[in-house]
Amino acid sequence: MSVIDLKVEKLVTGGRGLARWDGLAVFIPGAAPGDHLRVRITGTHRNHATAEIITILESGPHRTPPLCPRFGVCGGCQLQHLTMAEQRRLKRDVVVDSLARIGRFDAPPPIPEVAEVSPMWAYRRKAAFKVRVVRDRTLLGFHQTSSHRIVDLEQCPVLRPELNALMQPLRALVNTLSIRARVPQLDVMVGDTGIGVIVHIIDPMSDQDRDRCLEFARMHHLARLDVQQGRKDRLVSLVQQGVLAYHLEGMTLKFLPVDFIQINAEGNINLVARAMHAAGKGGVAWDLFSGIGNFTLPLAKRYEGVAAVEGNRSSLDRLRLNSRKAGFLHTHTLQADLFSREGLEALSHLPTPELVLMDPPREGAVALCKHMGQHRPRRLIYVSCDPATFGRDAAILGHLGGQLVAVTPVDLFPHTSHVELVAVFDWQ
Numbered sequence: 001m002s003v004i005d006l007k008v009e010k011l012v013t014g015g016r017g018l019a020r021w022d023g024l025a026v027f028i029p030g031a032a033p034g035d036h037l038r039v040r041i042t043g044t045h046r047n048h049a050t051a052e053i054i055t056i057l058e059s060g061p062h063r064t065p066p067l068c069p070r071f072g073v074c075g076g077c078q079l080q081h082l083t084m085a086e087q088r089r090l091k092r093d094v095v096v097d098s099l100a101r102i103g104r105f106d107a108p109p110p111i112p113e114v115a116e117v118s119p120m121w122a123y124r125r126k127a128a129f130k131v132r133v134v135r136d137r138t139l140l141g142f143h144q145t146s147s148h149r150i151v152d153l154e155q156c157p158v159l160r161p162e163l164n165a166l167m168q169p170l171r172a173l174v175n176t177l178s179i180r181a182r183v184p185q186l187d188v189m190v191g192d193t194g195i196g197v198i199v200h201i202i203d204p205m206s207d208q209d210r211d212r213c214l215e216f217a218r219m220h221h222l223a224r225l226d227v228q229q230g231r232k233d234r235l236v237s238l239v240q241q242g243v244l245a246y247h248l249e250g251m252t253l254k255f256l257p258v259d260f261i262q263i264n265a266e267g268n269i270n271l272v273a274r275a276m277h278a279a280g281k282g283g284v285a286w287d288l289f290s291g292i293g294n295f296t297l298p299l300a301k302r303y304e305g306v307a308a309v310e311g312n313r314s315s316l317d318r319l320r321l322n323s324r325k326a327g328f329l330h331t332h333t334l335q336a337d338l339f340s341r342e343g344l345e346a347l348s349h350l351p352t353p354e355l356v357l358m359d360p361p362r363e364g365a366v367a368l369c370k371h372m373g374q375h376r377p378r379r380l381i382y383v384s385c386d387p388a389t390f391g392r393d394a395a396i397l398g399h400l401g402g403q404l405v406a407v408t409p410v411d412l413f414p415h416t417s418h419v420e421l422v423a424v425f426d427w428q
């Protein structure tokens with residue numbers, strides 16, 4: 001493949017650099033704007049090419065040395081080579097671009113600078129370590145970029161220290177198990193009250209394996225250690241000597257190891273505060289894709305009635321418990337698949353909302369957004385972790401008369417290309 005010298009114009013979605021070569025757009029991972037690079041073309045397509053960096057001939061003004069020695073190989077982070085200011089500029093640009101290009105908004109509201117959320121390192125409180133035994137060596141870490149190969153890691157600078165401290169001991173634990181070649185993944189999570197581990201297994205554990213896990217949990221003072229063979233609902237708890245929970249607005253949100261939690265504690269406080277600022281106070285609010293109640297409980301402080309809708313039964317059980325513990329009698333729950341017709345129809349049995357807050361998974365919520373024409377809340381707050389699907393859904397809400405009045409990107413995942421945002425739509 002050709003080796004050429006290029007100047008990087010700017011960064012695009014995913015944090016790749018964009019340069020031009022022979023009329024083609026060339027996308028280069030790990031590039032920074034203004035970099036002068038010698039690259040190898042790795043693929044050519046009809047109107048673009050991909051390339052990898054051979055040498056940095058001259059660094060652009062926003063390049064900074066990455067903290068992690070495995071940056072560029074490990075698929076976890078994409079932006080460590082950029083200053084924080086440049087990372088945030090890129091994230092804002094991604095939001096602006098998806099509103100213009102995907103949402104086709106002619107006059108979107110002004111998008112503010114991405115606010116800084118501290119800490120910028122050691123923030124990640126949940127992770128899935130990939131595990132593989134290769135020639136008697138246990139590899140534990142994350143997938144390589146665009147590959148299922150495992151980058152064997154000692155430390156990860158975006159992980160919370162409590163989880164970093166477990167990496168080596170977990171590797172040693174797997175090494176002692178009779179089924180060590182049948183342990184593809186370890187999930188780790190840390191709340192404000194303790195640490196949890198899920199050992200994923202393909203074959204059943206022996207009694208000895210179980211004893212080793214019990215011993216590990218005791219030695220490392222884990223709140224819980226669970227074993228999962230297959231689906232999430234087949235979780236078997238080996239140790240429960242504490243609870244997993246985090247605190248928010250003075251309330252306690254308990255969670256199970258399989259429940260969704262926002263992975264950046266400080267970032268989450270910021271995100272919820274922004275959403276609550278937009279929510280104000282009122283009569284009835286719906287929290288759609290509610291999880292364990294991360295937005296439901298704060299809404300319950302501000303609204304006379306809150307309906308939480310979620311597909312995962314375990315998360316809803318947790319939400320009910322969390323809500324009762326906080327002393328709320330005015331929260332109601334509905335288990336529904338919000339991607340299905342039946343799930344959307346079930347919404348019409350809920351009291352009419354003044355406010356709808358939705359926080360869908362990455363794929364967004366096309367059908368739900370189309371359905372919002374029937375409900376037309378006074379205000380809809382859309383919390384998104386994917387600006388592209390948000391751009392698409394925002395256009396649907398716009399066609400239904402929702403006026404997009406604010407979009408605020410929040411930097412929940414420093415050093416990665418992930419972008420979170422809070423958007424507000426109003427109906428007259």
Ligand SMILES: C[S@@+](CC[C@H](N)C(=O)[O-])C[C@H]1O[C@@H](n2cnc3c(N)ncnc32)[C@H](O)[C@@H]1O
Pocket residue numbers: 260261262289290291292293294295309310311312315336337338339340359360361362
């Ligand atoms: C991005 S998380 C948000 C959770 C919660 N709002 C929070 O901040 O912690 C998305 C949630 O949507 C739920 N979910 C995913 N697909 C769903 C579906 N088809 N119907 C209903 N809920 C779904 C997941 O279980 C998860 O709890």
